Amino acid sequence: MTEQLIDNFGRRISYVRISVTDRCDFRCVYCMSEEMTFLPRAQVLTLEELAMVARAFTELGVEKIRLTGGEPLVRRDINQLVDEIGSMPGLTDFTMTTNGASLRKHAKQLYAGGMRRLNISLDSLDPERFKQLTRTGDLDKVIDGIHAAKEAGFERIKLNAVILKGRNDDEVLDLVDFARREGIDISFIEEMPLGDVSDHSRAETFYSSDDVQALIETRYPLIATPETTPGPSRYFRMADSNSRIGFISPHSHNFCDTCNRVRVTVEGRLLLCLGNEHSVDLRAVLRRHPGNMQALKDAIINALPLKPERHHFTTDGDVQVVRFMNMTGG
Ligand SMILES: Nc1nc2c(ncn2[C@@H]2O[C@H](COP(=O)(O)OP(=O)(O)OP(=O)(O)O)[C@@H](O)[C@H]2O)c(=O)[nH]1
Ligand SMILES: C[S@@+](CC[C@H](N)C(=O)[O-])C[C@H]1O[C@@H](n2cnc3c(N)ncnc32)[C@H](O)[C@@H]1O
Numbered sequence: 304m305t306e307q308l309i310d311n312f313g314r315r316i317s318y319v320r321i322s323v324t325d326r327c328d329f330r331c332v333y334c335m336s337e338e339m340t341f342l343p344r345a346q347v348l349t350l351e352e353l354a355m356v357a358r359a360f361t362e363l364g365v366e367k368i369r370l371t372g373g374e375p376l377v378r379r380d381i382n383q384l385v386d387e388i389g390s391m392p393g394l395t396d397f398t399m400t401t402n403g404a405s406l407r408k409h410a411k412q413l414y415a416g417g418m419r420r421l422n423i424s425l426d427s428l429d430p431e432r433f434k435q436l437t438r439t440g441d442l443d444k445v446i447d448g449i450h451a452a453k454e455a456g457f458e459r460i461k462l463n464a465v466i467l468k469g470r471n472d473d474e475v476l477d478l479v480d481f482a483r484r485e486g487i488d489i490s491f492i493e494e495m496p497l498g499d500v501s502d503h504s505r506a507e508t509f510y511s512s513d514d515v516q517a518l519i520e521t522r523y524p525l526i527a528t529p530e531t532t533p534g535p536s537r538y539f540r541m542a543d544s545n546s547r548i549g550f551i552s553p554h555s556h557n558f559c560d561t562c563n564r565v566r567v568t569v570e571g572r573l574l575l576c577l578g579n580e581h582s583v584d585l586r587a588v589l590r591r592h593p594g595n596m597q598a599l600k601d602a603i604i605n606a607l608p609l610k611p612e613r614h615h616f617t618t619d620g621d622v623q624v625v626r627f628m629n630m631t632g633g
């Protein structure tokens with residue numbers, strides 16, 4: 304029987320999020336500072352190391368892998384990694400979270416590599432505002448990227464929108480209408496206190512999922528659905544559309560008791576929880592014992608008791624976790 308990863312709270316780890324780069328072509332205000340220094344290449348896992356980490360997890364019973372970043376599509380040779388992971392036995396869900404700007408170039412290859420779902424971040428449909436929120440992003444490219452993903456055949460595409468009071472809360476209904484028109488899903492995310500951002504006061508911009516939901520229900524009554532992905536969204540449906548509306552609410556509806564996931568940061572740190580610092584250095588194991596799968600699996604198994612029960616985020620604007628989101632991939 305396959306070995307399984309079960310933590311001290313009885314939660315089985317079936318989902319791993321792997322950050323493949325800390326670099327990004329955007330500088331979203333809630334994720335990065337304007338002047339970011341990225342890691343030297345030697346500190347980042349190589350493609351071979353990333354593939355070995357993915358294989359170790361699948362051999363330990365993990366069924367879902369998400370590639371993230373930074374922007375995963377700016378990593379050179381990303382398609383090679385996708386092909387390799389996509390062919391690993393045991394994976395039932397292989398996917399990516401992307402800002403969408405390079406999907407016109409990559410969507411077909413991702414599909415060919417075995418991906419069937421994609422999450423694409425989109426916080427505004429207004430080109431000027433989109434530029435302000437991402438600092439460098441071009442809205443047209445992202446919309447074109449969404450279309451490219453649909454054309455490539457992706458079965459489920461989900462938009463992710465981080466809602467900030469006073470910045471884009473007036474676009475919630477427009478974003479829902481966009482998702483309905485495109486026949487795709489959308490999740491609304493509460494901003495988390497990761498990384499020290501100077502652009503806005505997080506205490507002032509906090510906008511709860513309940514408020515987003517109330518706003519949507521002024522136009523579309525929402526019907527709760529038990530459907531889940533092995534992710535943190537709570538989903539709702541509308542009577543007259545196939546699009547699902549999700550809410551990712553780390554503050555107002557904590558989902559830690561059903562947590563099924565761990566992360567591998569771009570430096571190969573196995574991070575047991577997004578909201579805490581408990582971690583183990585897998586890169587050191589990989590480089591001390593090159594090619595030794597058992598040593599890597601043992602390091603992962605031995606790390607599990609470190610997984611904390613939950614995060615302790617607050618909405619008062621305090622930063623509890625200093626690392627930026629692009630290191631861990633969200
Ligand atoms: N606090 C917390 N936030 C998470 C966790 N997993 C994902 N998120 C946040 O959820 C948002 C969307 O993440 P995605 O990369 O789209 O992944 P997902 O929601 O797990 O994806 P699905 O598989 O489609 O459900 C990001 O802002 C993540 O930081 C988690 O374990 N804890
Ligand atoms: C860090 S990004 C990496 C993948 C890709 N670059 C993208 O933007 O989709 C993953 C997700 O985290 C979200 N995110 C980033 N910073 C966040 C924060 N402080 N709070 C909540 N979500 C955040 C982004 O909106 C995105 O949906």
Ligand code: SF4
Pocket residue numbers: 327328329330331334335372373374402424628629
């Ligand atoms: S949220 Fe994604 S696209 Fe935006 S800066 Fe962070 S890594 Fe880049």
Ligand code: SF4
Pocket residue numbers: 535558559560562563564575576577578579611612613614
């Ligand atoms: S905050 Fe930590 S414990 Fe809670 S769901 Fe996220 S990773 Fe799991």
